Amino acid sequence: MRDGKPDRGDRGDRPRRRRERDGRDREEYKDLPDKVVTAVAPEVLEDVAEQRKRTRRRKKPRVGKRKACRDCDFMDFKELNMLAKNCNVGGKLQSRKRNGTCAKCQRLIKEAVKRARYMALMPYIG
Amino acid sequence: MTTATKATRLYEIMVIYDPADASKDWDVLVKSLSDRIEKLDGSIIRMLQWADNRKLAYELKGLRRGTYLSGYFRMPPGNLDQLDRNLRLDERVIRHLVISHRRQPPDLVIKGSEKDPEVIKKAAEQAAEKAESTEAKE
Numbered sequence: 001m002r003d004g005k006p007d008r009g010d011r012g013d014r015p016r017r018r019r020e021r022d023g024r025d026r027e028e029y030k031d032l033p034d035k036v037v038t039a040v041a042p043e044v045l046e047d048v049a050e051q052r053k054r055t056r057r058r059k060k061p062r063v064g065k066r067k068a069c070r071d072c073d074f075m076d077f078k079e080l081n082m083l084a085k086n087c088n089v090g091g092k093l094q095s096r097k098r099n100g101t102c103a104k105c106q107r108l109i110k111e112a113v114k115r116a117r118y119m120a121l122m123p124y125i126g
Numbered sequence: 127m128t129t130a131t132k133a134t135r136l137y138e139i140m141v142i143y144d145p146a147d148a149s150k151d152w153d154v155l156v157k158s159l160s161d162r163i164e165k166l167d168g169s170i171i172r173m174l175q176w177a178d179n180r181k182l183a184y185e186l187k188g189l190r191r192g193t194y195l196s197g198y199f200r201m202p203p204g205n206l207d208q209l210d211r212n213l214r215l216d217e218r219v220i221r222h223l224v225i226s227h228r229r230q231p232p233d234l235v236i237k238g239s240e241k242d243p244e245v246i247k248k249a250a251e252q253a254a255e256k257a258e259s260t261e262a263k264e
Binding site for chain 2 (some may be wrong): 073074076077078091115117118119120121122123124
């Protein structure tokens, strides 16, 4: 025991046990058990679990869904709305997974973004 | 140069000018650029002001705003270097970009100029083909 530290047994007025903290050691609550258990039929529990699974499956977002490619052969660097849709707020080109573009479109968009940056239509990202 | 004049390619050009210059004498700027292209065996398809006094994404030569010229022309590929050099030496040109197009760009088809009958003819053919293919699909 180091100096200045109170003895473990000596806690002053602080309640020591949970029952004390909850006020369960009062006269009228003395017969209550420590933990309150509510009984639920196992079938109901299973039902709830299954329902949860089902709802979870339904909510799962679709992965790999492509946007319909408008034009796979030409991307104009002057179409800033189109470029902005494929970039984040800062102007950084987003991944194909996020954009949902096909490989060819993504390459064309990449080229268009770089041209737009060179012509000061879009910012460079440091 | 006979072979070079025969084989031309479609190019797109975009130039940024100082808005002060552009508002003063826009026609002079367009004419000087057109003359330059025509001197190098090029033929102008379209030249127009794309944006006036547009805010630049970043500062260029101390300017925060610029006026954009956008155009299309045909030119023998060998002369492009000379055009690039000329534009770089021009002090009124803040920045320029020349892109070669293998395919007809859609915005050119829509607002096709009457100067190049070949372009219009091609556009019409393409539009007809597209219409046919969509009809066939339906």
